[in-house]
Amino acid sequence: MSKIFATLFSVLALAFGLTCISLLTVNKSTALQSFAQLSTLPGLALSVRYFEPRNRFYADENERFFIDMRPISTMDFIYAK
Amino acid sequence: MQNKLFYNFLFLLLLKHRIKHISIFIISTLIVFILSSVVLLSNALQEEINTTLDSQADFVIQKMRAGKSVNTPLSWSDEFREIEGISQAQPRVYGQYFFKPNAEHFTIVGIDFFDEQKSKNLQKLITNLDMKKFLEKPNMLIGHGVKALLDKYYFFDYYVFKTPHQKKRKVNIYQIFPKESSLLSNDMIIMDIDLAREILGISEEQSTDIALYNPNELEAENIYVKLVLKHADIRVIQKSDIAKAYKRLFNYKGGLFLILYMIVLLTFMMILYQRYSMVQSSDKKEIGILRALGWSIKDVIILKVTESFMVAFGAFLLGFILAFFFVFVLDAPLLSNIFYGYANLPMDISLHRSIDFSLVSLLFLFYILPFMTAVLIPSWKASVIDPLEAMR
Amino acid sequence: MIFFSNSVIVFIFIEALLLLLLSIAFINVVGILKSWDFSATSTKQYLLEKRSYLVLLIIFFTLGFKIILLPYFIYMIDELNVLVPGAMCAAGVINSNIYGVYLLSLKVRILFLVGLWIILNHYDLQAKDYPFFKKKLWLFILIFFLIIAESILDIFYLINIVTDTPVSCCSAIYGVSGISNPIPFDLHVSELLGLFYLLYGLTLISALYRYALLSLFSNMAFLYSAYYSVVYFFGTYVYELPTHLCPFCMLQAEYFYSGYFIWGTLFLGTFFGISAALLQYITGKEIKKMYRYSLAFNSAFILFCSSYVLLYYIRNGVFL
Structure with missing residues (x-):
């Protein structure tokens, strides 16, 4: 009886192994990379309407830089006094 | 205990109780299949888009x-x-x-x-x-x-x-x-x-x-400050921001799914607990005979836990293979709309197969562990049945 | 946004499940400890023995998964570095708030106790009359309270990971600041290295001749010196960059995940060395296997680390 199960499990395990191997041995196409080099735009061509800007990956991260730091111009002003 | 005879006996038991296990097996397979499809799809898209990061402007x-x-x-x-x-x-x-x-x-x-x-x-x-x-x-x-x-x-x-x-x-x-x-x-x-x-x-x-x-990555922060200070009406976007945005996009969609899926898993655990807590009189007799034959409680527990692990693991393998086929051979019909959207031009791409260690470990931990958690107590309950009482 | 990260969700879910199981076990353990008498033949003792099977099953299961969960935690932290500005590897994420370092060290300590418990359980089950039964349950209670503390720290740590302000990256945390020497006792790198190999020799002797007390102290000192040696000397050869000082970057794919091997063998080697002494104290027996494992893992660790230096020298003809 265990033979049936053993074969069943080995078939499953084999299929699992094959999927893993096929996943690992894939050669990545360079078409996407060359296209990215050509356009240099990061936005994915996911479905976007006018209210979702195509370049929405450009978030403004300016603010985070000056959280703990005063802008230099302010400091200059104080020292000039 | 852990020898050929043990497994032979285990498989015999599985076959005998197939009616009891088959429903659990089917539900588990379905759960693994849906979970793996979403995770595989999101991971494949993420991997693919991450390869283009090097080509982006600094x-x-x-x-x-x-x-x-x-x-x-x-x-x-x-x-x-x-x-x-x-x-x-x-x-x-x-x-x-x-x-x-x-x-x-x-x-x-x-x-x-x-x-x-x-x-x-x-x-x-x-x-x-x-x-x-x-x-x-x-x-x-x-x-x-x-x-x-x-x-x-x-x-x-x-x-x-x-x-x-x-x-x-x-x-x-x-x-x-x-x-x-x-x-x-x-x-x-x-x-x-x-x-x-x-x-x-x-x-x-x-x-x-x-x-x-900017060819030197170490200078990035310095250059960033210089750029920001150049003009008042300037917005500077760094390459790392793009990487972060990609990560957030896929984390958001995959994460929302996983959070909702937790509820499914908890319900599934309840069903498992109920299912394996039902000890029929024939099961009782079986365990009683085993105990009378000299099996210790520990051995019976091992048998019961291994039995449910076999069901869980078999379902895991089958579900994962089905998901693989669904995502990479059929290109995930219907499901892909979650990630592509359908508002603008329809997208028709074939995904590149990709996988990493974290993905398999995530699937394994997120499925096998809840499964086993739910069956531990029922297995114990079944194993400690008094043999005398069971045989009566 | 950290909480949307897939691995974080899975991690929290699993931690919660394991904590639930451990709580069930804990309630049973308290009941068992209150009225356990192995020599008694009462119905109560019989029921308690039945329950002890459940307790052992749950503890064994959960603690086993705890061992898998530490590498997974480190992997998760490493993965988060994309979302934390300024962080290049897990070092930045760990140090992004005050809880991180304590959490990690607590996790390693818990793992140590878990290993101890599993070995003790093994020897307890081998003996017919469960000689260490109460001892291992007390050990479990200690582990349980530590795990509760760990879970609370987990939540505090994950909530407080900042994603909007920059954190310092590894070279800022571990680098030489110029004012003070980061290596303890104001040692120079060459002195540290001498000490490191000397202590390895000591662990070697203690393992070969099985001196319990020496094994305990030499392995502790070895662990301490090995940590600093890897960060300040061997790490630079892994990265092939003299200024790159970081215990975490080597866990990344660029360095072929070699960090998992380095820290794993170091942990296992010193764990077996220290637990050999502790188990001898608890069980009163000398366990030869432990010394052998300690010897094997410590040697694997030191060979692996040294091979990086040697290979670099062979390839380039100079040391860093």
Whole structure:
């Protein structure tokens, strides 16, 4: 009886192994990379309407830089006094 | 205990109780299948898009007015080229073009084909492209989604763009981008930079934004500060921000799914607990005989836990294989809409197979562990039945 | 946004499940400890023995998964570095708030106790009359309270990971600041290295001749010196960059995940060395296997680390 199960499990395990191997041995196409080099735009061509800007990956991260730091111009002003 | 006879006996038991196990097996397979499909799909897309990160500009400069980015003067790019550490400053021209008949948006990208690097990239992307012939007439290269849409309106060879100045501009379709690049190129039209300026209405002294390249990663933070301080109405986007945005996009969609899926798993655990807590009199007798034959409680527990582990593991393997087939062979019909969306041009891409260690461990931990957690107490309960009482 | 990260969701879910199981076990353990008498033949003792099977099953299961969960935790932290500005590897994420370092050290300590418990359980089950039964349950209670503390720290740590302000990256945390020497006792790198190999020799002797007390102290000292040696000397050869000082970057794919091997063998080697002495104290027996494992893992660790230096020298003809 265990033979049936053993074969069943080995078939499953084999299929699992094959999927893993096929996943690992894939050669990545360079078409996407060359296209990215050509356009240099990061936005994915996911479905976007006018209210979702195509370049929405450009978030403004300016603010985070000056959280703990005063802008230099302010400091200059104080020292000039 | 752990020998061939034990497994032989275990499989016999499994076969005998197949009615009891089959429903659990089917539900488990389904649970693993859905979970794996979503995770595999999101991971495959993420891996694919992450390979393009190296090609992105290190900094992107935009001019801001009233919270909107406006066209950047070309004089800025000369200014930024002076900053030490910046190897290249490239004004870019791109924008949305509204396709009125279908109310869809194309993305027009203007490329300077006389730039050696760009033309080299183009040659790599599209084999045997004759640059001379391409530049002779107003030509464009389009993505698959654009091609499908234009075909629908019988624009097989050309399309007539309308410029902001009410002029008409006929541009020939030269070639289509390979399908492998659809993730980026699906809604894109690439044409000569001057032509793009005319269609998008960007004057000669302006560009949409400026891409800056900095070969030394360690200088990035310094250059960032210098750039931010240059102008008051400037927005500087770093490459790491793009990586973060990609991560967030896929984390958000995958994460929302996983959070909801936790409820499914908890319910599943309840069902398992109920199912395996039901000890029928025949089971009792079986355990009683085993105990009478000299099995200790520990042995019976091991038998019971292994029995449920076999069911769980078999379902895991089968579910994962089905998910693999569904995602990478069938290209995940229906499910892919969660990630692609369906508002704009329909996307038709075949995914590249990809997997990593974290993905398998995530699936394994997220499924096997709840399963086993739910069956521990029922297995114990069944095992400690008093043999005398059971045999009576 | 950290909480949307897939691995974080899975991690929290699993931690919660394991905590639930452990709580069930804990309630049973308290009941068992209150009225356990192995020599008694009462019905109560019989029921308690039945329940002890459940307790042992749950503890064994959960603690086993705890061992898998530590590498998974480190992997998760490493993965988060994309979302934390300024962080290049797990070091930045761990140090992004005050809880991180304590959490990690607590996790390692718990793992140590878990290993001890599993070995003790093994020897307890081998003996017919469960001689260490109460001892291992007390050990479990200690582990349980530590795990509760760990879970609370987990939540505090994950909630407080900042995603909007920059954190310092590994070279800022571990680098030489110029004012003070980061290596303890103001040692020079060469002195540290001498000490490191000397202590290895000591663990070697203690393992070969099975001196319990020496094994305990030499392995502790070895662990301490090995940590600093890897960060300030061997790490630079892994990265092939003299200024790159970081215990976490080597866990990344660029360095072929070699960090998992380095820290794994170091942990196992010193764990077996220390637990050999502790188990001898608890069980009163000398367990030869432990010394052998300690010897094997410590040697694997030191060979692996040294091979990086040697290979670099062979390839380039100079030391960093």
